[in-house]
Amino acid sequence: MFTPSLIPRPPIFQGLLGGLAFAIGYAIGHGGVVLWRYLELPEVPRPWRRAANIVLAVACAVAAVIYVPQAAAWQDEVRARLNMPPAETANLLMVLLIAAISAVLLLLLGRLVTGGVRMASAWVYRWMPRRIAGLLGALIFVVLLITIVNGTLVSAAISAIDRAQALVDVTDPPGAAVPTVDTRSGGPGSSIAWQELGRAGKRFVTEGPRKSDIEVFTGRHALEPIRVYAGLRAADTPDEQAEAALADLIRMDAFSRSMLVIATPTGTGWVDNNGIAPLEYMHDGDIATVAVQYSYLESPFSLVLEPGRSQASAAALFRTVYRYWKGLPEDSRPRLYLFGLSLGSLASEDSPPIHAWLGDSFDGAVWSGPPFRNRIWRAIQRDRDEGSPSWRPVFEDGANFRVIGHGGDASKAAADWGRVRMVYIVYPSDAIVFFEESMFYRQPEWLVPPRGEDVSPLLRWYPIITALQVGIDMMLSAEVPPGHGHDYAVADYISAWSAVTAPEDWTDEDAKRLATVIETDAARHSGSW
Template identity: 40%
Template sequence: MFAASFTPSLVPRAWWAQGLVSASCAIAGYLLGNLVRWIWNFLELPWWRGHLARALWLVGTVVCIALVMLALWQAAAWQDSIRLRMGMESESRFFAPMACLLAVVLFVILLMLGRLFAFVLRWVDLRTRRFLPRRVALLLSIALTLALFWSIGNGVFFRLWLKAADSSYRQYDELVDEHTLLAALPERTRGYLTATQWKDIGRRGRDFLATGPTAAQIADFYGADAKAPIRVYVGLRSAETARARAALALDQLKQAHAFNRAALIVMTPTGSGWIDPGAVDSVEYLMRGDVASVTVQYSYLSSPLSLLTEPEYGAETSRELFRAIYGYWHELPHDRRPRLYLHGLSLGAMNSERSTEWLTLLGDPFDGAMWSGPPFPSELWQWFTAHRNPGSPAWLPTYGDGTLVRFVGQEPLRGESAAGHARIAYLQYATDAIAFYSHRYFLHRPDWLDAPRGPEVSPAMRWFPLVTGIQLVFDMPAAINSPEGHGHAYAPASYVDAWAVLLDRHDDSPETIARLKRRLTQAAGDHAL
């Protein structure tokens, strides 16, 4: 398992991440071997003895050492099989030695913790045997020891770490950037947001409102008149409850005359309250600025932490916001209301998916949804993927004739597939472990490894029981930090394709779309700098 841990998975790993993966795989293999040995002894089965047993042990040792040496020799090349596909530099020749050294150190630490667990287990077992039968005492001792270690890990270390993270994210969210304060208020929020409300929406909200294309920039791109896009953002400190924040968002939309626009997009942010600029900038250009976007913050923690600590709160906030906006939009005359769309990235996609009761919308449905990087627990995404057309790959399925749902990946859409007829668009990359992880892959081979594979999935990737599952667990946080256009970092050009299948913009020529992609890609690079 230690040797197999060096094989490639969905995203490239830094040497320290490889050390974590290898240590985890090695300790899992060690525990598995000890479990088999314990069961063998528990069943009182005989062990082989003598020269044959020693010979088998020697052969096994030599084979394992040879496998480890081969894995270390190939480790950098295996990583390069992913890195080069993502436009990254080749891995350093010191990758394998540094990862191996770290893995050994971590393995020893984990082994000592395991020995401590075994010591406590034996101590409890010896005392419970005085009053209970031997096997009953053993089962009780295991349960008590697990409860003790879990309570210490969860109640002390995890809570301290969570408290520190909570304080850090809160302080970041409260930071005020004077530049965005001066830049945003005059144009984007005039008429519906006061200076006090501006400070209450948090840093993520200020960034969302202060950036993006202006009417002049959109008009310059198309050589025609354009409108200034409307953006509304309600932060955690803007009101006390999710329902009150949703009501405030609706009120600000009314004040900004957002319901007079051609399209209104209800956006669900990630756990920290972030909206991907590529997602909103691209649709504002495609709609010539005749669009309004609204979002409500439900947390300031990162998406993984938010999912761990408050998994239902994001869905509750999304439901309250959709209920408030849909209720008002539903009462408007059909010929005098905007087209209504939903959007979310990552955890925001899953919460946006949960914001509606689909059966209640049959009489007057909203116009569509664009969800990017849906995490693996997303139930609707799972259903469409599981019921995809036969022969279509799991990493980019087709469903029916494409009029209900369409999946968009890294390759640009062309011809009929680029036409705007779908009601739901999923944007996903084949190397996004947050979308393609599953607990099943610890024991079952992923179907996205079948041919044809995604364009960036390494041909050297193989499935190994337990190992691949551990690799994918560590791939999820690594996918967020992938180069743009790979993993869980979605590129503006991909957002253009995803929105195009919903918006039905037939007046945009392929040359205009290509030019828009170049402009958004350049803008994203300038913003990163």
């Protein structure tokens, strides 16, 4: 539990991991004893059992003496790879205390569950043989527990979280203001009211460069970028939200622009400005971007508690916009692109129907931080070209799909670009991308050398433990500097979009200047959001 993983762990998470690992180990051992006795196998004599327990206890103590003092050094080695300063003096007492408390609480919970199973088995034993009663009693108790938890506790929790997040969603982010230009939803002439945008939508239409900012950067004439957003309150269903967004696009003459981007947000509706602003600068503001909110919840909650909701929303928006776009003259309609970060990339991947990949296809996509459940991303990893690692897979020489990391160049590949250009931005230390359920019992391929540039060589695979570590890493993956974990850097978005959209006369020097401009602007407004 003290060994390093992908992301440095603060003391509280280190302690929780330790308590969880202890409880799981105890449960495995206790479960093995119960199964042994249920099968009525011959038991080890009591003196031997006592001796074995003493040997195991001493082994655990020796392991703790060896590993615990190294914990701080291991964590600092990971921090150095992620360009983070060394941690303050490790509070070992806090870690051990949290581990002990969490382990005790989990063991008490386990005792309650086993007590319930015994009570149910004793009740069934009145009518059935003992061994059958044990199995049937356990089954009855588990079914009742799942029914109660799913039907009552989970439902109540979902409702409470949803209500709380909905109250937050109606507030205005600090610094956000009703747009004064007619190229933003919520502004003059928009069919979507300011209060219907939601908190993330208000931020999206407030952020981003204006015409004057782009002209200062390029020295050329620019257009005012179009940003359309429909919040959950804009309509009752995903299809109606999509229609409201399309109405704003048409009203703002978005289909006369050179490019149209369908952006799928993360759980709360947030669209990463770093993923959209580079396009607006690169192409002199001749861009329209549209997004629709599908949840009030953070992405992990939305993924678990609202399965399929993000995909349904993204599919509705794509279907609505694509149908209108396809009906326009091919030589005058904008090029069509997709964008998504994290859970947004999962939904964006699934949004085009099969016919939108053929014939009148969209033109490309940039997807960053694809969760480990992304269907296309997993296929690219599985069917990658021989010799390429799973953390930086090459697929069919990069003809249609290319994968870059921090500082990567998506314009370079063995094959020339095909008709559709798609780039994934993936950092090897991003646990949201590289978690696998099979890690509980099998080493993942991304741990086989050579490893990703920001993955520690000290990271070793252990059954169960490594999966728990990377699972906790997912909770901390955005708490790192840009370019690592799940914090995607603007420079990498610039590289991806320049390869996908091929702006004219674009240079490496332009890319560096643009990254500085956007990062400076983000730093200036960081306190506002």
